[in-house]
Every structure is written in C-alpha cells, then in structure tokens.
Amino acid sequence: MSTDTATLPVGRYAYDQVDRTFLSQRVAQFREQVNRRIAGDLSEDEFKPLRLMNGLYLQLHAYMLRVAVPYGMMGSDQMRMLAHIARNYDRDYGHFTTRQNMQFNWIRLEDTPDILQHLAEVDMHAIQTSGNCIRNVTCDEFAGAAADELLDPRIHAEILRQWSTLHPEFSFLPRKFKIAISGSPHDRVAARFHDIGLVARxxxxxxxxxxxxxxxxxGRTPVIGVQLRDNxxxxxxxxxxEAIVRVYNAYGRRDNMYKARIxxxxxxxxxxxxxEKVDAEFALMDRADYRLDPAIVDGIRARFGIPELAAPADAAQKLAADRKADPAFDRWVRTNTHPHRNDGFISAVISIKPDGGIPGxxxxxxxxxIAELADGWSFGExxxxxxxxxxxxxxxxxxxxxxWTRLVAAGLGTPNIGLVGDIIACPGLDYCSLANARSIPIAQKLSARFADPELQERIGRLHINISGCINACGHHHAGHIGILGVxxxxxxxxxLTLGGSAANDVAIGQIxxxxLPEDETVDAIARLIDTYLVLRQGDEQFIDTYRRLGAxxxxDAVYAPA
Structure with a gap:
C-alpha cells in the first residue's frame, strides 16, 4: 500500500496486506472453532477462552460481540459496516462503550464468523476486546486536532497496539490490563483510573x-493511580x-481474580x-531492541492520512455571525464543540444521548x-x-x-455535552449477567427529568455515571454523582456517591x-441538584460546591422524607 497521504484514510492507521492476511487467517480459525462448538466437539468450558479471544461474550439473553475501535478512531466506511452488522445481525442498533468500542448485544453464535469477516473487509476486528490481556488502548477523542495538544497520541496508541497485540508474554496476564494516553496535559482519558495512564507534558x-x-x-476496589515516573x-x-507489565505478570496474583489487578x-x-522492580527490569532490557527511533515514529505517522485543513479567511467571523443569529445554535456550540489547533476549524461533538434516551x-x-456527515464535513473521519x-x-x-442543522433534523443535535444530560451508563441488568440492577431506566428517567437545555446550562458542568454492579463499567466512582446498582x-x-472526578482533579466518589429503591432515586438526585443550586456561590460548578461544603x-437533601 502506498504511503502517499492522499491515498490514506484520515485519522486511522492504514493496514497493509500483512495486517489483512492476519485478520483473514484469524477469521478462518474462529470459523472452525465455532463449527466445532455447534457440532458439540467443544464444550462451553473449552470454547469460552476461544470466543473471548475474539470478543464474544455470553450475556443474559444472547451472545454479545465487542468490536475494537482502536484509540476511538474509525472511518466512514467502517461506520457503515457497523450499521450493516446492526441491521442484518443484531436488532438494528449498537452500543458505544467507555473504552471507545462498539458492542452488539443480540448476536447468534453461528453468525459470528461472517460478522468478523465483514469487519475484516474494512480493517476491523474484535481481538483483545476481552480476556486477560492488554485491551484496546484508549485515547483523547480530540487527538490530532486539539488546540492544547503537545503530541498526537494516536501515533503512540498505534505503536502500543502493535506492541501489545498477541504479545507472547502478555496474552494470559493475571487479569485484564487497560492503558490510556493523553497528548495534552489536560487529562481527557481518565488516565489515573487505568492500569497504566500516560499524560504528555x-x-x-x-x-x-x-x-x-x-x-x-x-471496580470493587477503586484506586487512583500513582505517578511512577514524570519524565x-x-x-x-x-x-x-514492557518493564511494568513484566513485573505485573511475574508478581500479580493468580489465585484470586478479585485481587489480581495491578x-x-x-x-x-x-x-x-x-x-524498584520496574527500574530493575528496565535496566536489564536491551534498550536498542525497544528504542523508538524517530524514524519508527515517523513511519507510523506516515500511515495516517493527514487532512488538508484549508478554510476561508473569514471562517471564524462567519461562525460568530451564525451564533449571533441563532440562540439555539449558539447554545449547541457552547456545549458541543472543542477548540481546534487550526483557527478555521472546530471539533464537533455529536451527543448520542437524546432526552430520555439510552446512553451510548x-x-x-x-x-x-454520521458516516455521511463525516464524509461531507470531516474528511470521512x-x-x-x-x-x-x-x-x-x-x-x-x-x-x-x-x-448542526442536519444533526437537529436527525435527532442528534442535543446540546448536553458535559452537562447533566450527558450521562454515562453501562447496559446493566437488561443485558449483563454480572449486573445487580438496571442502569438504563435510571439514565432515561434522569435524562427526561433534566431535559430542559436552559436548566442544564444553569446547572453547569455535572457528570452523572451509572453502573449496574460493582464492576463499575459505568465508572460511577469517577462521576460527580455516581449511581451504583445493588x-x-x-x-x-x-x-449514591458524590465528589468523583476522572480529570486532572481526580477523586473517588464517596458513598x-x-x-435507595429505584422509585426514590431520581427524586433524591433532583433534590440534591436543587440544593446545589441554592448553595453554590456565583457560577461555581457542582464539584467545587461539594468540595467546599462537604457531604x-x-x-440531608437526599434522605429528606417524601
């Protein structure tokens, strides 16, 4: 494949024939394993580790397939393929996860090899989206575009993807292992809540x-990561x-899965x-074999298509005039955009959380x-x-x-990013066999309760995170308001937990x-937010008011008698 940037997909790493041959072989291997399972030649216990290596879970009602979206980047062709899979193999929808992946919740076992084949046709797969291995590396969603970026973390996330995929030493770790990388000193990836978090400075x-x-x-033991190195x-x-993961692989517990994480x-x-153990391991390594020479980094960078960012000289002035002419558009710009490194451009966030909708x-x-809009407005990225x-x-x-006009017409123009309606939630007991409670109904009721955009803006930045069980897939510990189903x-x-944060002011929410029973929870949160609006000083945000006053x-507001 040519490395001429004009022929490369913008934003994502361009696979070559070696990558595609590997994916084809992996699909053929799994097709044979599925056939053996259906024929009864493999028991479920024998099949389980094989399916997990291909992102296939057995949930409450059906199989769930988790598709990898490396560092959150995909092209319009890949999004269209996900739509095809949703329409033909699922129930017409998919679910975006907190690791930037896509889940399909109603998959038939016999269809999975064909689905994986379709994914391979657009350079996608489900490898290492499950199991005790290094999972999908997550990345800043504004990578390569953000005005405050020091380096493009997609390049390093891709390097880590290649290093970790089927790594012979790290394919069967004590437990799953998660890495996040931010190219900005402003942590937008919850780096300190990962097994390894990398923040550029x-x-x-x-x-x-x-x-x-x-x-x-x-999870059941929330911990803020410690700084191991600052330079x-x-x-x-x-x-x-590699030195860190070697130490974990050597010393991590394997006798108790609840105590096996790093x-x-x-x-x-x-x-x-x-x-000391990491430094000792690091000192023993042949650094020449691992050193990222600038040529290696540049070679990976060259496999990413670079958009030609040409805008009219008056683009910023045109946006300012459009905002002045339309208050609804102005509100959406305030909440759903992010500054771009090029003054003629901006990053637009599409909320997948309409009023009363299901997050993700x-x-x-x-x-x-969205694939069509990406082609028309964002270089297919x-x-x-x-x-x-x-x-x-x-x-x-x-x-x-x-x-924005196209998004509003399609019901995708909700102006709630970072506000109370931008709720994070796992699928909960509606799908997951591990869950204790349903996350989705609570999220829908809260979203409907606070649907008024003027009210959301008055409340200000407020993160609500909901998990259906202690495994914390909804990151409830990191929410300003966390909700855990029990x-x-x-x-x-x-x-309820209060005071959590996944940003630079990282904190674990406190119980x-x-x-509370389900029928009291939404009202209790409404009273809590009303109390904040009374107690805050000036434009103080919820997290600051909570930290100033304490719990x-x-x-008193949460447990006030009905």
Missing part, C-alpha cells in the same frame, strides 16, 4: 515527555511499559518497591447518517469518545451551522448513605 528542550501513572482502577521520553515508551499489586508491594445506543440509520459520544474532528467553522433481597436499589449539606 512539556519536557526539556521543548520535547514532550510522559507522566506515567500506574495501578489505577475502578519518560518518547524513545523509551515501549521499553518502560492496583492490588502496587498496594501490596508499596509504590517504592514496585518502582445508536441505531443503524444514525450510524449511516469519526471519533468515539470514552463518554459514549461521537466526534467529527475537523469541521470548518463557516460550515458548522449546516452540520441487590437487596432480590430488589434493585441504588447507592453518601444507604442505598453533610447534600446528604
């Missing part, structure tokens, strides 16, 4: 370096991460002892529309966020109102009191 001589955080995680140069990225190991050893769910028709939304990264400012004698109850003021 300015280094000496103007060259960015990485802050390396290790041992973060959510990791680009050339040592792979070597240092966060438990770091706590058990202590950060200094863990650092997207229909086949909506997928096709689409980004999935870990907040379960979609981004068009390179939109000309003078054409933004046209895009089981009480066969009934669904919801426990405010006893769990007591809010607890």
């Amino acid at each position: 300015p280094g000496a001589q103007g060259r960015p370096v990485f802050d390396v955080f290790v041992g973060g995680g959510l 990791l140069p680009e050339e040592d990225l792979v070597a240092y991460l 966060k438990i190991l770091v706590q058990a050893l202590g950060v200094e002892a863990f650092r 769910d997207i229909t086949a028709d909506q997928m096709d529309l 689409i980004r999935v966020t870990h907040m379960q939304n979609v981004v068009l990264g390179h939109v000309r400012k003078d054409r933004l109102r046209e895009l 089981d009480k004698r066969g009934e669904e109850f919801f426990q 405010i009191g006893p769990a 007591a003021s809010f607890k």
